[in-house]
Amino acid sequence: MRFAWLLALALAGCGGTQTQTSKARTPVPLEPPVAVEPGALVPTTLDPPPILITNATLLTADPARPRLERGWLRLRDGRIEALGEGDAPAAAEGEQVVDAAGGFVTPGLIDTHSHLGVYPQPGTWAHADGNEMTRPITAGVRAEEAFWPQDPGIQRAVAGGVTTIQALPGSGNLMGGRGVVLKLHPRRSARAMRFPGAKDGLKMACGENPKRVYGKGKGQMPMSRMGSLFLMREQWIAARRYARDWAEWEKNPTKKEDGEDVPVTPPKRDLTLETLAAALAGDVLVHIHCYRADEMLLQLKVAEEFGFRIRSFHHAVEAYKIRDVLAAKDVAVSTWADWWGFKVEAYDGIEQNLALITEQGGRGILHTDSPEGIQRMNQEAAKAFYAGQHAGVKLTELQALRWITAEPAWALGIDDQTGTLEVGKMADVVVWDRHPFSIYASARKVFVDGILRHDADAPQPPWSDFEVGQ
Amino acid sequence: MSALVTTWAAVVALVGATVHPGDGPALEGATVVIDGERVTAVGVGLTPPAGATVIDVQGKVITPGLIDAWTGLGAAEIWGVPESVDLDAGGDDPVRAAFRVVDALNPRSPTLAIQRAHGVTAVVSAPGGGLIAGQAAAIDLNGRVLRPSVAMAARFGGGEHASRGEALLRLRELLDDTRTYAAKKRDFEGARLRRLAASRLDLEALLPVVRGELPLAVDVHRAADIEALLRFASEQQVKLIVVGGTEAWLVADALAAAKVPVVLDPSANLPGDFDRIHARADAAAKLAAAGVPIALSTFSTHNVRKLRQWAGNAVRAGLPHADALRAVTTTPATLAGLTDRGRVAPGQVADLVVWSGDPFELSTRAEQVWISGAQAPEGHRQRALFERYRTVPPPY
Numbered sequence: 014m015r016f017a018w019l020l021a022l023a024l025a026g027c028g029g030t031q032t033q034t035s036k037a038r039t040p041v042p043l044e045p046p047v048a049v050e051p052g053a054l055v056p057t058t059l060d061p062p063p064i065l066i067t068n069a070t071l072l073t074a075d076p077a078r079p080r081l082e083r084g085w086l087r088l089r090d091g092r093i094e095a096l097g098e099g100d101a102p103a104a105a106e107g108e109q110v111v112d113a114a115g116g117f118v119t120p121g122l123i124d125t126h127s128h129l130g131v132y133p134q135p136g137t138w139a140h141a142d143g144n145e146m147t148r149p150i151t152a153g154v155r156a157e158e159a160f161w162p163q164d165p166g167i168q169r170a171v172a173g174g175v176t177t178i179q180a181l182p183g184s185g186n187l188m189g190g191r192g193v194v195l196k197l198h199p200r201r202s203a204r205a206m207r208f209p210g211a212k213d214g215l216k217m218a219c220g221e222n223p224k225r226v227y228g229k230g231k232g233q234m235p236m237s238r239m240g241s242l243f244l245m246r247e248q249w250i251a252a253r254r255y256a257r258d259w260a261e262w263e264k265n266p267t268k269k270e271d272g273e274d275v276p277v278t279p280p281k282r283d284l285t286l287e288t289l290a291a292a293l294a295g296d297v298l299v300h301i302h303c304y305r306a307d308e309m310l311l312q313l314k315v316a317e318e319f320g321f322r323i324r325s326f327h328h329a330v331e332a333y334k335i336r337d338v339l340a341a342k343d344v345a346v347s348t349w350a351d352w353w354g355f356k357v358e359a360y361d362g363i364e365q366n367l368a369l370i371t372e373q374g375g376r377g378i379l380h381t382d383s384p385e386g387i388q389r390m391n392q393e394a395a396k397a398f399y400a401g402q403h404a405g406v407k408l409t410e411l412q413a414l415r416w417i418t419a420e421p422a423w424a425l426g427i428d429d430q431t432g433t434l435e436v437g438k439m440a441d442v443v444v445w446d447r448h449p450f451s452i453y454a455s456a457r458k459v460f461v462d463g464i465l466r467h468d469a470d471a472p473q474p475p476w477s478d479f480e481v482g483q
Numbered sequence: 484m485s486a487l488v489t490t491w492a493a494v495v496a497l498v499g500a501t502v503h504p505g506d507g508p509a510l511e512g513a514t515v516v517i518d519g520e521r522v523t524a525v526g527v528g529l530t531p532p533a534g535a536t537v538i539d540v541q542g543k544v545i546t547p548g549l550i551d552a553w554t555g556l557g558a559a560e561i562w563g564v565p566e567s568v569d570l571d572a573g574g575d576d577p578v579r580a581a582f583r584v585v586d587a588l589n590p591r592s593p594t595l596a597i598q599r600a601h602g603v604t605a606v607v608s609a610p611g612g613g614l615i616a617g618q619a620a621a622i623d624l625n626g627r628v629l630r631p632s633v634a635m636a637a638r639f640g641g642g643e644h645a646s647r648g649e650a651l652l653r654l655r656e657l658l659d660d661t662r663t664y665a666a667k668k669r670d671f672e673g674a675r676l677r678r679l680a681a682s683r684l685d686l687e688a689l690l691p692v693v694r695g696e697l698p699l700a701v702d703v704h705r706a707a708d709i710e711a712l713l714r715f716a717s718e719q720q721v722k723l724i725v726v727g728g729t730e731a732w733l734v735a736d737a738l739a740a741a742k743v744p745v746v747l748d749p750s751a752n753l754p755g756d757f758d759r760i761h762a763r764a765d766a767a768a769k770l771a772a773a774g775v776p777i778a779l780s781t782f783s784t785h786n787v788r789k790l791r792q793w794a795g796n797a798v799r800a801g802l803p804h805a806d807a808l809r810a811v812t813t814t815p816a817t818l819a820g821l822t823d824r825g826r827v828a829p830g831q832v833a834d835l836v837v838w839s840g841d842p843f844e845l846s847t848r849a850e851q852v853w854i855s856g857a858q859a860p861e862g863h864r865q866r867a868l869f870e871r872y873r874t875v876p877p878p879y
Contacts, residue, residue, distance in 0.1 A: 135754050135759070136756055137756065169753065221563060351786060352785075352786070353865070355563060373875070385753065395846070452792060452798075453798065453799050453844075479754070483761065
């Protein structure tokens with residue numbers, strides 16, 4: 014929808030073909046439009062070499078063929094060109110052969126909930142930019158514009174096999190701002206790390222955090238969960254009106270006055286409502302930080318009232334209590350393996366949360382919310398997998414691997430591009446020295462878009478300038 | 484809940500497991516005999532005593548119960564509920580030496596059994612806050628106090644308002660005045676002494692520290708600060724334990740020479756602040772290789788159960804497996820003065836775990852957790868929630 018307004022603005026701005034015969038004054042947009050997905054200021058080119066990975070067990074995360082023994086994988090131009098089982102093809106001229114030495118290959122891992130860059134290392138006030146806690150509704154701010162690409166945590170995440178993250182604003186606000194999906198390349202700006210074509214996320218939060226920050230901390234609304242819901246509803250009402258006003262203007266950017274086409278002033282741009290309108294239209298994906306089962310049900314109700322889709326709940330330690338509802342509505346759950354008890358709304362966390370959601374047919378995702386956890390997503394998934402298995406929950410290794418690959422890709426709307434080892438997908442690939450669910454497994458080689466970004470056999474200098482010369 | 488009462492089977496023999504005693508080579512297919520609360524025999528080819536209850540644990544692995552050397556377990560229910568957290572004595576005075584965590588413990592807290600299910604049998608529960616936070620206690624995970632005071636907890640490093648140099652000055656003054664107090668107690672009581680740097684209760688609590696009986700366990704990370712503390716400990720003749728020690732690997736030789744142990748988090752490889760710029764994943768391996776006694780810790784309250792995962796990560800980063808096991812059993816027991824725990828050996832209290840495999844491997848389960856010679860119940864609050872929701876409740 015938003016592209017449509019921009020088009021309308023552009024048409025109106027240059028006189029528009031439909032008005033060529035009239036003497037319309039040129040309507041001047043009052044504020045410059047911002048593209049939904051700004052490109053890099055300086056276009057970044059990737060030139061990945063052709064790679065042939067051999068001698069590996071492929072764990073593809075693709076249900077069609079989840080496990081290929083004696084597998085091989087061919088990477089070309091940043092994409093997976095071919096993969097197979099049995100004797101590997103002969104290396105083509107100029108092709109680099111990576112002998113996985115009997116290890117395992119998985120898709121690059123994806124974290125739906127990261128504060129890398131927005132709460133970077135070292136943790137200090139000076140560059141802690143993840144929460145604009147000056148008012149509870151800041152849907153229009155962008156994590157991309159808080160992101161410090163020199164965060165030393167980025168390279169460590171890649172060393173753990175992570176190739177894509179969603180960097181999110183924090184949960185101090187009810188509508189905290191836009192998250193951004195990033196490819197983990199060493200770059201001078203977040204904009205240059207943007208996952209091509211990925212939609213932004215809208216980070217929302219219910220529960221204790223906003224009411225602690227505002228009610229308890231500042232004596233202002235929201236002081237209670239009902240206050241939070243009230244403020245959220247107010248915003249959705251305003252967003253619907255805003256979307257309608259723009260849609261009307263798109264339809265009728267001019268009006269007849271004395272037989273002439275006269276431009277109609279477009280509605281005033283509002284960055285908060287613009288983001289929410291995009292969320293209503295599905296152009297921005299809604300991710301809600303929410304722990305308690307009853308609060309998730311409330312949010313589902315609000316989404317129904319206003320006609321938007323919740324893509325995923327985050328943290329959701331009580332998701333197991335409403336897993337039937339979540340599965341039926343196809344709302345994903347991003348959660349941890351075992352975090353619990355740090356606040357009341359996290360008190361009922363159990364180790365089988367992901368297992369139960371998955372058994373129910375829901376979409377489970379292992380997220381980290383942590384610069385430490387993101388370095389061992391494979392271990393965290395394994396913990397949740399075995400916790401389920403040991404308790405008798407029906408679960409496969411494929412499903413557990415999908416918690417850190419295909420399902421997060423779905424939640425971020427990039428599952429047609431990455432998240433499984435399939436021909437044509439981005440060459441986001443991890444070579445592990447052993448099965449990734451072993452505590453002793455390490456990522457030997459990590460390819461992002463076909464480029465070797467972590468090589469345990471040839472350590473790179475630090476990506477972060479901060480770590481140079483210390 | 485009623486775990487404070489222990490009943491023993493007469494004699495138990497665990498037969499057939501690979502036994503890692505904690506401080507020596509593994510014994511394949513060994514038998515562990517437990518009589519009352521203690522292990523009475525460990526060996527290969529032992530015949531269980533007549534009348535013993537024999538438990539077949541062939542193919543399993545037995546280790547000492549895991550011990551986390553630095554947690555807040557038992558004195559913190561929910562972080563977001565301040566009235567349920569009792570780890571910080573609070574107040575304006577940065578010296579809280581007389582404060583003892585043991586006086587704030589809740590042995591019935593459901594947090595304990597949740598950790599126990601992953602093979603943790605004992606922890607040190609330590610206070611935080613201030614310059615001297617108070618005294619740490621050792622408890623078993625049935626909630627029993629093992630030692631009410633195992634270390635005096637302190638902190639040294641970067642602060643928001645004051646120079647770390649001031650902290651060292653205060654520590655020195657405090658220990659000097661403790662000695663003055665010890666020598667002139669009568670003058671102190673008669674108010675014939677200049678004002679000392681701490682209250683009577685705090686000075687009294689610091690006496691075992693200056694006598695070298697109670698270790699001073701300092702939360703410190705920067706290498707330069709650790710060096711300063713080594714000089715301080717030698718000058719003051721106090722027993723030092725480095726807690727945290729993110730940059731300790733840089734001064735490993737000095738620590739080894741001074742026989743100062745380090746309690747560290749093997750996952751801490753991020754330059755989290757300006758005291759930890761040189762954090763690295765293989766710090767534990769480097770310290771152990773230099774001969775520094777190390778204990779691995781989660782520094783957690785609610786997820787002390789991650790201790791075995793943390794040990795596995797230390798191994799992944801280069802620490803030999805046997806060293807990692809020692810760092811979560813024998814060494815933390817020693818640091819906490821638990822001389823009859825931390826090993827599977829005759830005479831030791833039978834705190835041990837029967838694992839389905841390698842204790843650090845994620846697929847492994849703690850199948851039996853023994854504390855003081857009795858098998859601890861498997862259940863806990865999270866398990867109960869799981870059972871309650873094993874089937875989806877009716878629509879509501």
